[in-house]
Amino acid sequence: MKNILISGVVIALLTFSGCSDKDPVIDDTAQNEETPIEKVAPIKTETVSSDDASVISEDTSMSEDTSNDYSSDNDSNNYSSESITSIEEEMLPIYFDFDRFNIKQSMQSNLSNDVRVANGSASKYSLKLEGNCDEWGSDEYNFALGLKRANTVKKSLVAEGVDVNRITMVSYGESNPTCTDKTEECWSKNRRVDFKLLP
Amino acid sequence: MKILISLLMTITIIFASDATIEVIKKADSLPSIAVEDSSIGINKEFKIKFFKSLVADLNVISLFNVDRNYRTPKYDANEVSYENKDSDYVVRYKIIKKDNGELNIKLKMFNKDKIVFNKNYKIKQSKIYMFVAHAIAYDINKFMGEAPIGWIKRKVIFSRIISPKKSELVIADYTLSYQHTIVKGGFNIFPKWATKAQDSFYYTSLDERKPTLKYINIKTGQSKIIKSSDGMMICSDVSDDGKKLLLTMAPTGQPDIYIYDVNTKKTLKLTNYGGIDVNAQFMGKNKIAFVSNRLGNPNIFSKKIGSNSVEQMVYYGKSNAACSTFDEYIVYKSRESSNAFAKNTFNLHLISTQTDFIRRLTAVGINEFPRFSVNGDAIIFIKNYKAQSSIGIIRLNHNKNYLFPLKYGKVQSMDW
Incomplete structure (x- = not known):
């Protein structure tokens, strides 16, 4: 009995010391001990980003020329830009599967049509192939995917006799969607190569 | 003996649950900080914008539990606001607008009614006020002994x-x-x-x-x-x-x-x-x-x-x-x-x-x-x-x- 009593007391003491460990007051003390330097440092003055002020002043802002490549004051050029637009409309986009840049069987008829126009009514213009992707990613990889699509179309055109020197390419990544809904049908419309004509 | 064993088991259980308690404690153990605005004659809307910007920055430096209440004691008062008495740290500032549009910001930080840090800041245009808040957060982070966070500026x-x-x-x-x-x-x-x-x-x-x-x-x-x-x-x-x-x-x-x-x-x-x-x-x-x-x-x-x-x-x-x-x-x-x-x-x-x-x-x-x-x-x-x-x-x-x-x-x- 005496043994049990002693061990009981010992355990009670252990338990209580355990409790005091959890007491937040102890934590506060510890924190106060860690409190750094009490003396007041001399007051310094920092001029915050006088640089920033100059960086962001309005007069450094630059505006890029946004005018359309084809627009011009010249009447004859206006006429030619209309004909460019109407020939461009004859050229059909080539659509691609997700994460792929090979031309699907179902796109062969579009491609044949584009080759016909490129070698026909569009033959005096340069061709700009614009590769596009769906919205899954704004990174460089997505731009590269758009470019690989344009490059596949370029190779097909060249194989069909279009002069390689007439063709330039650009990738717009996901930044030029024709459709912005969140549906598969919409995304599939954005995975495409468009044709533009340059004088 | 049985009693001894059962008591030992009880202790084991208490200690086992301690691990959880410690985790909770850790989450709670960030020191608290409150922000006081002593500016006079400054547009109220601007004052609130600056206050919010500083509170957000203090939050992002991840060293404090930040009190979002807006309090306005006098800059020279020796003690922190009554409501901020329990706060581990209190940052008090005063925005002074110069005639040329320049802003001067005086700042001091209290730790239990003692001033532990102070500094003045200047900007030429009030529209870039957030960069002052970022600079203050940078300095407070540095004062607390943390690795510098140059990215904030x-x-x-x-x-x-x-x-x-x-x-x-x-x-x-x-x-x-x-x-x-x-x-x-x-x-x-x-x-x-x-x-x-x-x-x-x-x-x-x-x-x-x-x-x-x-x-x-x-x-x-x-x-x-x-x-x-x-x-x-x-x-x-x-x-x-x-x-x-x-x-x-x-x-x-x-x-x-x-x-x-x-x-x-x-x-x-x-x-x-x-x-x-x-x-x-x-x-x-x-x-x-x-x-x-x-x-x-x-x-x-x-x-x-x-x-x-x-x-x-x-x-x-x-x-x-x-x-x-x-x-x-x-x-x-x-x-x-x-x-x-x-x-x-x-x-x-x-x-x-x-x-x-x-x-x-x-x-x-x-x-x-x-x-x-x-x-x-x-x-x-x-x-x-x-x-x-x-x-x-x-x-x-x-x-x-x-x-x-x-x-x-x-x-x-x-x-x-």
Whole structure:
């Protein structure tokens, strides 16, 4: 009995010391001990980003020329830009599967049509192939995917006799969607190569 | 004896539950901080904006439980506000507006009624007030003995898509509360700071006949054309000294990585794979990490400049299409779902080239375009979630993420 009593007391003491460990007051003390330097440092003055002020002043802002490549004051050029637009409309986009840049069987008829126009009514213009992707990613990889699509179309055109020197390419990544809904049908419309004509 | 055993068991249970208690304690153990505004004669709306900005910054430094209540004692009062008596720290400031529009901000920090830190700040225009809040947060973080957080004072440059083939380049603070459009009109993307001092930047213009890399010095307004390439032209990374650029170009329709010397203007091709090689990042002076689809899906690889051998860096994730590096660390974007057509989740993961350690940094939505901070302790990224574009900050050492939403448009890319 005496043994049990002693061990009981010992355990009670252990338990209580355990409790005091959890007491937040102890934590506060510890924190106060860690409190750094009490003396007041001399007051310094920092001029915050006088640089920033100059960086962001309005007069450094630059505006890029946004005018359309084809627009011009010249009447004859206006006429030619209309004909460019109407020939461009004859050229059909080539659509691609997700994460792929090979031309699907179902796109062969579009491609044949584009080759016909490129070698026909569009033959005096340069061709700009614009590769596009769906919205899954704004990174460089997505731009590269758009470019690989344009490059596949370029190779097909060249194989069909279009002069390689007439063709330039650009990738717009996901930044030029024709459709912005969140549906598969919409995304599939954005995975495409468009044709533009340059004088 | 039985009693002894049962008592011992009780103790074991108490100690076992201690582990949980400790975790809770840890979460609660951040010191509290309150902010007091002693400004007089300043527009109320501006005062609240400044207060909120400072509270948000104190929150982001992740060292305090920040009290969001707005209190206005006198600046010279020796004691903190009665309501802030229990706060471990109290920051008190006074904004003074000069006749020329300049702002002076006097600041002191109390720890239990003793002033432990004070400093004055000056700015020429009140519209860049948030940079003062960032500077104050930087100083308080430093005063608390933490590693410096230089990134909090840095500027973010990003490209915002406003409509198809239309974008603008914007310079902002890291919270996007300050925004200044530096290039308007046209289709300009992938801006990249040219120097550590952030006084100039590169960007890709898609308005020319061929994609063109351009350069603008913000201070002088000087702009020049660096280089053009058919198909693609992106400045992926700038070396620490600003003298070398890693470019993605595709002169023959084939996206590859090139290194460009700013002084000699010479270009050297670094990759030759017939698929996609993009997004190169310097790993020290002689090595790069990059994204390639050479094993079928996009993944992260590295190679020494001048060597032909390529090393796979990441073995986790189906499709890893973007990366950023700092010392031995690589943060990369990974597609979490294999469904091409349903909702996709893209998360950011962190690996070390020295260990097998992989840490997932984000949980939901589309998280992309990770960029390490200058000293590597934070990552900035783009989050697109439920039609909202935001810039996010991950504090690696504090395991916390913060999001700053964009009011309109979509962030295409950015640099920090």
